Amino acid sequence: MGGFRREALSGTRSVRDELSSPHLEGGCGRFGRDDLELAAIARTDPEAPVAAGLCDHLTECLICRTVVERFAADNAFLQECAHAAPKAPQRPERSDDGPIPGYHLGQEIHRGAQGAVFRAEQLATRRVCAVKMLLGGRFAGERERIRFEREVEVVARLRHPSIVTLYESGVSRRDEPWFAMELVDGERLDEYVRAHACTPRAIAALFQRLADGIAYAHRRGVIHRDLKPGNIVVDGDGVPRVLDFGLARDDGDAAFRPSAVGTTIAGEFLGTFAYAAPEQLGGDPTAIDSRCDLYALGVVLYQCLTGKRPFEGARSIGELVGQKTHGVADRPSAHNPAVDRDLDVITLRLLEADPARRYETADALAEDLARALDGRPILAREASLSYVVSKIIRRHWLASGAAAALLLTIIGASIALAFAYAKADRERVRSERTLSSFREAVGSASPESAAGGAGLTVEEFLELIEQNAEAALANEPAVLAGVLDTIGIVHLGFEDIARAEASLGAALASRRELHAQGACSDGELAESLHNVGRVRILKAELDLAEAAYREAIALRTNTYGTRDVRTLLSWRHLASCLRRQKKLGEATSLYNWIELEAQRTENYPALEMAAIINGRAFIDAAEGRHEMALSGYSKALDTIRTELAVDDYRIGRSLFNIASMEERLGRTTDAIANAQQAREILLLRKGGDAATVVQVETLLTRLRTVQP
Amino acid sequence: MDAPRLDLDRTTTALLTGLFDPRNAAAWEAFDRRYRPILVGFARNCGARDNDAAEIAQETIVRFVEEYRAGKYDRSRGRLGAWLVTIARYRLLDIRRRAGTARITSGERAMVDLDDERSLGATYEAQRRQSLLREALEELRTNTRTDPRTVKAFEMLVYHGLSTQVVAEQMAMSTHDVYLAKSRVAAKLREIVLRLESEYEEAPGEWEGSDARPSAGLAP
Helix, strand or coil: CCCCCHHHHHCCCCCHHHHCCHHHHHCCCCCCHHHHHHHHHHCCCCCCCCCCCHHHHHHHCHHHHHHHHHHHHHHHHHHHHHHHCCCCCCCCCCCCCCCCCCEEEEEEEEECCCEEEEEEEECCCCEEEEEEEECCCCCCCHHHHHHHHHHHHHHHCCCECCECCEEEEEECCCCCEEEEEECCCEEEHHHHHHHCCCCHHHHHHHHHHHHHHHHHHHHCCCCCCCCCHHHEEEECCCCEEECCCCCCCCCCCHHHCCCCCCCCCHHHHHHHHCCCCHHHHCCCHHHCCCHHHHHHHHHHHHHHHHCCCCCCCCCCHHHHHHHHHHCCCCCHHHHCCCCCHHHHHHHHHHCCCCHHHCCCCHHHHHHHHHHHHHCCCCCCHHHHHHHHHHHHHHHHCCCHHHHHHHHHHHHHHHHHHHHCCCCCHHHHHHHHHHHHHHHHHHHHHCCCCCCCCCCCCHHHHHHHHHHHHHHHCCCCHHHHHHHHHHHHHHHHHCCCHHHHHHHHHHHHHHHHHHHHCCCCCHHHHHHHHHHHHHHHHHCCCHHHHHHHHHHHHHHHHHHHCCCCHHHHHHHHHHHHHHHHCCCHHHHHHHHHHHHHHHHCCCCCCHHHHHHHHHHHHHHHHHCCCHHHHHHHHHHHHHHHHHHCCCCCHHHHHHHHHHHHHHHHCCCHHHHHHHHHHHHHHHHHHHCCCCHHHHHHHHHHHHHHHHCC | CCCCCCCHHHHCCHHHHHCCCCCCHHHHHHHHHHHHHHHHHHHHHCCCCHHHHHHHHHHHHHHHHHHHHCCCCCHHHCCHHHHHHHHHHHHHHHHHHHHCCCCCCCCCCCCCCCCCHHHHHHHHHHHHHHHHHHHHHHHHHHHCCCCHHHHHHHHHHHCCCCCHHHHHHHHCCCHHHHHHHHHHHHHHHHHHHHHHHHHCCCCCCCCCCCCCCCCCCCCC
């Protein structure tokens, strides 16, 4: 096929009148009719072979293009007719010499990573069905084969309108496992929802049917384990049907895992994992029960309602695990205003990380969906809303309980980076195990858990995590370095400079060593250098800070280029460092240069832009241009106010800067008002002992002596 | 292979006119055979249980014929399908009201918002199209002079998803002839579909007012 332009096959609509005389059915004569038919088939089936030179010819020949279009229209029309047909008419006799004894395989319907699905006919009953062949899924031994067949037997007893019935299974003449199931002509659930522009109400109705089917299977002890839009088909009557029930396995038997857990393609890996419940990712098969299907259903429901998955931003498995376990998905209504509160609650209830907080059974879910559709109060609301709200509050509120949740989220993301691109499966499995054992260790240290944790301070909690991380990740220095780096950042957030220095310093030392062995990227090393630079600035070790930033800048420029948010961030920190070193001229021209580059950098964050303005205002203040400084601080505040919560600590800092300038300019009343606001925010966010709070308290005291 | 040129004025209202006469069993039967399955499927997709769907179809047909005879059905005010949907919708709402807030049965929940005219229309149109194609296929098999070998080759190709080569082998035809058979059947089916639609003034895609949009796969 190489070199052909398939676009030529999808030409513009043409005049069918051209074809009113039958002799034109063969086109202009340069290609045979068969070639033109195949070209028509290729418009929907990219596998169809197209004759050499035909694509080019079609761009030029109106007659042939018209013929191909007409054939394609015929095919689409006839397919539509075939779908509408109540039952297949009389079939021709078939011989039983195909790959599967007793079946005649027809057209291939679908081919995926783990196998192919064919339209087929069971010769004895003349029943038309679908046969799925698990390619490359040969049994390791007789035992596996018997187990496979026994499981299929159980699944084959399921009879429910929303479950695609499995008929039987076996082993092909080529020793490949296969199973025959009901043939459903329909659309994938997500495509159906999109194509029919289903309202949230219609979607809820579909999911009520699905929940019924899943509840039925669960009552018979069958868990799906791999629910996703590709496994749910909506048939011609609008009934959703679940495919492949009970055929996903989590015990390492890759041959029978349609989810293809062992795939080496990171994207696919993430794609499938997007639907997996957090407990499925922990690697402990005993932790998995029917509630993992409810989680998956929640992800699919979310996707149908909003067009996106709840945790879509994850770039790696680790990050996804972190988000799933500790993140809170946006309410579906945040993405689709047509979704009502009830559906919000039902969806988020399904997405609870803790299985105990989800619906207990699929029946309970079906009941709540029915209630939502009938306009009766749903049962999930009370418990769930308050829980979700409290979870969200905890996420933003830096009190000791909150620190746990925040920290674990960040750590989850950082662990991710360390093995996101693990190349071999074995490596990935090891990383998964590491993660789960680390989680266990961290879990026992959580102040939310009973184990003597209630009295822990944030600092003690962080320290406990650090110790546990060191023990759990002893054999994974790269992961450990990432965790230490993250913990250091959290310490910095609490202005605990000594602890931050210890963690970030250890992370940097470890990464330097790994970097020398080629086990740490330039980007990761630069990250550590940048973070250590931050500590050095806070410790007023400005020369050391400058050196760290310059090294980080070199690495980041090399890795990401100059016009990159990360590179420019290090530059801005360097400018701030120069300013503190009183190299004001150098700092000013650096700020100007950064601003210019930032304007040419795509998606440069507004907050960073505000920081540049703020930095220049500091220089103005230092050089006695108080009015200009005040104007700069005010401009910076206006910018960050559009980006941040009203009581973000950075707003507090900004108000403090403004109040300081107002003091200099003799505007005491304004200064007191702004300083008081700053004090409130900083006290809430940083705690009474933080250096900035002490600064603002001092300012207020000073101002009150002027104007009591 | 001339494209069918139907005399719409002559054929369109013939069947509907027959409904004026209570003794015109043929017209009744034809109307019923055409619309009952569509209405049953429509009602089911709107969330009615099987029993209710049958009842809704029955009541809708009766009510339509009453209104038609009373001269209330006005072509210019909407297509026939739109009339039927309007009637059926009231019956569906009745049933929903009767069921009150109690849960009807699991798995029989409304798939379509009864207040959303567009999705109601789309649901009806999908059912209508499906019934129409079934009727056309039935006619192709039983009532046309199309060569049985042509029909058989078409069925093997389209229904059984067999490849052109396999069909050619089994039917002792060339692949060229298999393709030809397919084209002939497609043309024949289109002709039947056009005629059936014109009988009830239900040209495809004319659901919303006069904004004609040809449906996929059908030659204009």
